[in-house]
Amino acid sequence: MSTLTRNLAGHLHVVRYAAVTSAAEFRQTYTWRSWTIGWLGRMLSQVTFFALIGVLIGSPEHTRYLVVGNAVMACVIETMTVTTNGVRERQEGTFPLLAASPASLGTVLFGRGLQQPVSGAVTALVTLFALAPAFGVRPTWSQVPALILLVLVTALTTYGVGLFLSAVVIGVPGARNVVSNTTYLLMMAVCGVQVPVTFWPAWVQWAAGLLPLTHSLAAIREIIAGHSAASVARPLALALLTGALWLYLASLAIRVVQARGRRTGSFDYAA
Numbered sequence: 001m002s003t004l005t006r007n008l009a010g011h012l013h014v015v016r017y018a019a020v021t022s023a024a025e026f027r028q029t030y031t032w033r034s035w036t037i038g039w040l041g042r043m044l045s046q047v048t049f050f051a052l053i054g055v056l057i058g059s060p061e062h063t064r065y066l067v068v069g070n071a072v073m074a075c076v077i078e079t080m081t082v083t084t085n086g087v088r089e090r091q092e093g094t095f096p097l098l099a100a101s102p103a104s105l106g107t108v109l110f111g112r113g114l115q116q117p118v119s120g121a122v123t124a125l126v127t128l129f130a131l132a133p134a135f136g137v138r139p140t141w142s143q144v145p146a147l148i149l150l151v152l153v154t155a156l157t158t159y160g161v162g163l164f165l166s167a168v169v170i171g172v173p174g175a176r177n178v179v180s181n182t183t184y185l186l187m188m189a190v191c192g193v194q195v196p197v198t199f200w201p202a203w204v205q206w207a208a209g210l211l212p213l214t215h216s217l218a219a220i221r222e223i224i225a226g227h228s229a230a231s232v233a234r235p236l237a238l239a240l241l242t243g244a245l246w247l248y249l250a251s252l253a254i255r256v257v258q259a260r261g262r263r264t265g266s267f268d269y270a271a
Helices: 003-029 032-056 060-091 095-100 105-112 115-135 141-169 173-190 202-208 212-224 230-264
Strands: none
Touching (some): 003 105, 003 115, 032 060, 060 115, 060 141, 060 173, 060 212, 141 212, 141 230, 173 202, 212 230
């Protein structure tokens, strides 16, 4: 077995155990009733609120635009909660142990937050398939597999953005919720959720193009509009490319945090 293969197997082993821990934590946080009524009910209410704006102005086209955008946004909102994970791990006292271990801190944090994009994808899919038809968005059976795939792509590519921000706020724990909420609100504004990306000035459009949501949401809209698979290829490729870029940046940022913590011994409980 080559060194590269052994390293990859080691990383996957760490991710698997971290994900198991993540799933156990998720089950302790939610019961099926609290997740369905508390979290899912909240997101369905939020999507309904925005969809009703389209109903209020009497535009079925705007209504459909808003319900699709906000259904997908529900996935992003939950995925972005990973921003707070790094601070929480540090405050719980696990960072000194992780810093002393041979495992990469980035690999551990990647696995520890995987419940968030998975749960977010389920939330978005329930919204698209159960709520959206009430507002005129009725995906066909042939569109279902592509929509499931694209929502999962949205969750996993946005996950890289959240992990990067998680590394950034480890040293400023009081800002974790502000950073998380501000980031997803900016995404909601500029990535084509509420208004088309072309509504914004060119420099804002350029910045939005750096975010995976802009491209994955465009691909989802293409599928729902009944366009060909070829029209989805470009936005899907851009979503995967930008998602990989953010995941790489997150890996670098977490590596810097780990190296600084080992050098200064600053992995205390209070961060």
